[in-house]
Amino acid sequence: xxxxxxxxxxxxxxxxxxATEALEAAHLMPAGKEKSExxxxxxxxxxxxxxxxxIPGEEARQAAEAYLTxxxxxxxxxx
Numbered sequence: 001x002x003x004x005x006x007x008x009x010x011x012x013x014x015x016x017x018x019a020t021e022a023l024e025a026a027h028l029m030p031a032g033k034e035k036s037e038x039x040x041x042x043x044x045x046x047x048x049x050x051x052x053x054x055i056p057g058e059e060a061r062q063a064a065e066a067y068l069t070x071x072x073x074x075x076x077x078x079x
Contacts, residue, residue, distance in 0.1 A: 015052045015064060019045035044068055 022045050026038035048064035055063050065071075 015049035019049045
């Protein structure tokens with residue numbers, strides 16, 4: 001990647017929007033197990049958004065999806 005090039009803002013905004021939306025929805029839920037799970041999911045989406053901001057292009061999408069699914073290495077190929 002050229003050091004002066006910028007990652008696609010659409011990819012970053014998409015993951016960021018997903019994370020923001022998930023967090024807002026989780027905050028509206030009543031206390032309990034479902035809210036706890038929703039907050040965890042929102043945190044994972046936020047980390048995925050961060051990943052897409054530090055890794056260029058298609059690699060960012062793949063890395064974020066692998067992070068969310070826990071998939072690592074060649075076992076993830078073709079998923």
